[in-house]
Amino acid sequence: MTGKRTMAAALAAGLLAGTAGAANAQSSIKVGVLLPFSGVFGGLGKDQAAALEMGFDDLGREVGGRTIELVKADTESKPAAGLAQVKKLILRDKVDVVVGIISSAVAGAVRDYVHGSKTPLIITNAGNDALTGEKCSPWIVRTSFSNSQINRDMGPWMAGEGYKKAFLMAFDYAAGHQMMDAFKAGFTGAGGVIAGEAYPPLGETKDFGPYLAKAKAADPDVVYVFFAGGPAIKFTKEWAAFGMKDEVQLAGAGWLNSALYVKKQGADAVGTLGALNYYPSIDTPENQAFQAKFREKHGRDASEFGVAAYDTVRLIVDALKATGGKTDDKAALVKAMHDVQFTGPRGPFRIDPQTNNVIQNIYVARIEEMGDSVGAVIKHTFPNVQDPPNGCTL
Amino acid sequence: MLLEPGFLIVQTLNGLQLSMLLFLLSIGLSVVFGMMNFINLAHGTLYMVGAYLALSTVRWFDSFWVALALAPLGVALIGALFYAVLLRHMQRQSPMRQVLVTFGLIFVGFDAVRMVWGVLPHTIPVPETLAGRVYVLGEVYPAYRLFIIAIGLAVLAALYAGLERTRLGAVVRAGVDDRTMVAALGIDVERAFFLVFCLGCWLAGLAGVVSAPVFSIFPGMDMSILILTLIVVVVGGPGSLKGAVIGSLVIGMVDTYGQVVAPEFARVTIYALMAAVLLVRPHGLFPVRRTH
Numbered sequence: 001m002t003g004k005r006t007m008a009a010a011l012a013a014g015l016l017a018g019t020a021g022a023a024n025a026q027s028s029i030k031v032g033v034l035l036p037f038s039g040v041f042g043g044l045g046k047d048q049a050a051a052l053e054m055g056f057d058d059l060g061r062e063v064g065g066r067t068i069e070l071v072k073a074d075t076e077s078k079p080a081a082g083l084a085q086v087k088k089l090i091l092r093d094k095v096d097v098v099v100g101i102i103s104s105a106v107a108g109a110v111r112d113y114v115h116g117s118k119t120p121l122i123i124t125n126a127g128n129d130a131l132t133g134e135k136c137s138p139w140i141v142r143t144s145f146s147n148s149q150i151n152r153d154m155g156p157w158m159a160g161e162g163y164k165k166a167f168l169m170a171f172d173y174a175a176g177h178q179m180m181d182a183f184k185a186g187f188t189g190a191g192g193v194i195a196g197e198a199y200p201p202l203g204e205t206k207d208f209g210p211y212l213a214k215a216k217a218a219d220p221d222v223v224y225v226f227f228a229g230g231p232a233i234k235f236t237k238e239w240a241a242f243g244m245k246d247e248v249q250l251a252g253a254g255w256l257n258s259a260l261y262v263k264k265q266g267a268d269a270v271g272t273l274g275a276l277n278y279y280p281s282i283d284t285p286e287n288q289a290f291q292a293k294f295r296e297k298h299g300r301d302a303s304e305f306g307v308a309a310y311d312t313v314r315l316i317v318d319a320l321k322a323t324g325g326k327t328d329d330k331a332a333l334v335k336a337m338h339d340v341q342f343t344g345p346r347g348p349f350r351i352d353p354q355t356n357n358v359i360q361n362i363y364v365a366r367i368e369e370m371g372d373s374v375g376a377v378i379k380h381t382f383p384n385v386q387d388p389p390n391g392c393t394l
Numbered sequence: 395m396l397l398e399p400g401f402l403i404v405q406t407l408n409g410l411q412l413s414m415l416l417f418l419l420s421i422g423l424s425v426v427f428g429m430m431n432f433i434n435l436a437h438g439t440l441y442m443v444g445a446y447l448a449l450s451t452v453r454w455f456d457s458f459w460v461a462l463a464l465a466p467l468g469v470a471l472i473g474a475l476f477y478a479v480l481l482r483h484m485q486r487q488s489p490m491r492q493v494l495v496t497f498g499l500i501f502v503g504f505d506a507v508r509m510v511w512g513v514l515p516h517t518i519p520v521p522e523t524l525a526g527r528v529y530v531l532g533e534v535y536p537a538y539r540l541f542i543i544a545i546g547l548a549v550l551a552a553l554y555a556g557l558e559r560t561r562l563g564a565v566v567r568a569g570v571d572d573r574t575m576v577a578a579l580g581i582d583v584e585r586a587f588f589l590v591f592c593l594g595c596w597l598a599g600l601a602g603v604v605s606a607p608v609f610s611i612f613p614g615m616d617m618s619i620l621i622l623t624l625i626v627v628v629v630g631g632p633g634s635l636k637g638a639v640i641g642s643l644v645i646g647m648v649d650t651y652g653q654v655v656a657p658e659f660a661r662v663t664i665y666a667l668m669a670a671v672l673l674v675r676p677h678g679l680f681p682v683r684r685t686h
Binding site for chain 2: 038039040042043198199200201207209210211212213214216217229230231233234237238241242243
């Protein structure tokens with residue numbers, strides 16, 4: 001009986017709190033933060049949430065007399081939970097704009113609902129080409145990257161460096177294929193040959209050994225891969241253990257040696273080439289100031305994930321300043337985002353009004369020894385890389 | 395590619411290594427099933443717990459060898475506890491109930507591991523003495539993977555000797571053959587079964603520890619290996635050492651070669667093989683001859 005009463009009281013309190021929130025909605029600007037705080041991408045979600053908080057601390061939580069309020073929701077790294085949470089943010093919390101989403105599967109699940117609801121969504125990671133290609137939406141803006149944006153220019157560059165025979169390896173899912181296809185098109189277009197490809201099933205690969213044996217047998221002069229997180233750490237370790245490190249150049253999308261774990265990979269990662277939209281060693285005053293602040297707060301280097309979230313805060317705050325803090329005209333808000341331009345930690349940043357994808361520099365880096373640790377040293381910069389519309393008509 | 399000696403050597407070693415892990419896992423499951431008609435689906439969970447216990451032991455003692463000694467014992471202890479509290483009462487129940495209860499244990503284990511060690515994947519370093527590479531017939535191969543193969547072979551030899559030369563081994567062989575008759579002779583089959591069950595758990599824990607430096611440790615790592623293990627038992631034929639060995643070798647090799655030679659069929663090859671074996675030999679390749 002007491003249990004039931006407590007339950008009823010809790011419910012009533014919850015309802016009261018809910019209405020209080022709704023009454024408040026006119027005065028504060030609500031930003032829904034849709035990130036995974038649990039599940040496979042939980043670590044990345046927390047990394048981005050920390051950078052978002054730091055961004056609002058730095059750039060201010062008030063625009064036009066209205067305070068900015070963050071409402072966090074956990075996607076659990078699952079498409080179904082992500083869709084339920086985005087509905088909750090939009091319908092119940094009545095957020096003015098949603099930011100976040102790590103996984104392209106979650107982005108795919110929420111895309112149609114967000115598009116129909118006409119609520120601006122700023123994607124801070126998920127890189128599926130279609131989100132700013134054939135499935136683009138006037139309401140969905142991306143501040144991170146598209147899968148092909150990262151890899152497109154790497155093909156011709158590697159061919160120019162004298163590599164002629166590439167072996168490709170990535171997990172068998174949309175991101176894996178989009179990244180490899182983008183590299184392949186550029187590499188073969190510049191005269192390179194594909195010696196072989198391997199696409200292990202996502203999530204089921206217990207062991208890279210069999211795939212490394214296949215890559216070795218194809219006798220390439222470069223192995224180009226896309227792996228991130230746990231599998232990236234494992235792949236790099238096995239690459240060295242099988243003696244491939246001394247025989248073949250390893251290259252790939254830069255998440256293979258992300259700032260989040262490159263120090264953990266240590267000597268095994270040395271010599272690897274990567275392409276990415278951000279490395280902690282970018283030598284600009286903007287980046288150095290940002291890294292110094294982040295290190296002071298968190299005791300480690302900020303990663304590309306943190307930077308994407310941090311720049312997103314700047315995009316939102318600058319756009320809100322342009323509208324004088326008004327959020328009732330959502331189309332005007334997105335339009336204001338198209339006009340925002342700044343130089344952030346990763347370099348020049350702006351949103352392409354044709355696709356809503358970010359236009360940014362892509363950096364080629366080599367992992368090298370730095371004192372008693374390892375880190376990425378930038379070897380080349382592709383300036384202001386912009387995606388073709390890919391079927392997007394905005 | 396298939397005819398290149400370098401590829402064949404490295405890939406066969408990879409296959410042997412997976413086979414030996416599967417052998418460590420399947421032998422316990424297979425003998426317990428053969429003796430008592432008892433199927434423990436949570437066997438993979440014990441493998442996962444073994445890997446996690448190794449992770450914690452390595453963190454405390456900073457030594458892989460301590461983990462190798464302690465973690466399997468811990469898993470055996472957990473197995474013994476589950477047997478005493480839960481599984482002992484399940485033995486005479488219908489197979490469906492056994493399957494449901496032990497299947498439920500998989501989820502309990504999954505969440506328990508998540509609560510204690512978190513969701514992020516972990517690895518433990520390869521022990522320094524085995525971190526190097528060796529040349530096998532002129533091909534580079536990680537020394538640690540040869541160590542896994544060696545462990546599997548050592549366990550195989552010990553089990554063979556134990557089954558053929560010891561009293562417990564004789565009881566187990568007789569129990570698999572005809573349990574009622576053995577009990578009628580005044581032998582405590584229950585006790586023998588308990589010991590075999592604990593040994594099976596110990597071996598699953600051992601498999602978890604030795605695979606930890608090569609595979610990543612994460613909640614759910616038990617599922618993919620459990621399915622392979624069950625297929626080994628089905629293909630090899632439950633209850634026999636020979637069946638577990640041959641089944642492990644066949645599945646380990648087919649899985650390792652299959653995923654690179656015919657990647658389009660990576661998920662299908664072993665299931666197709668199992669179906670083919672069952673069509674030709676419904677009781678597996680080397681089943682124990684039943685007298686009742």
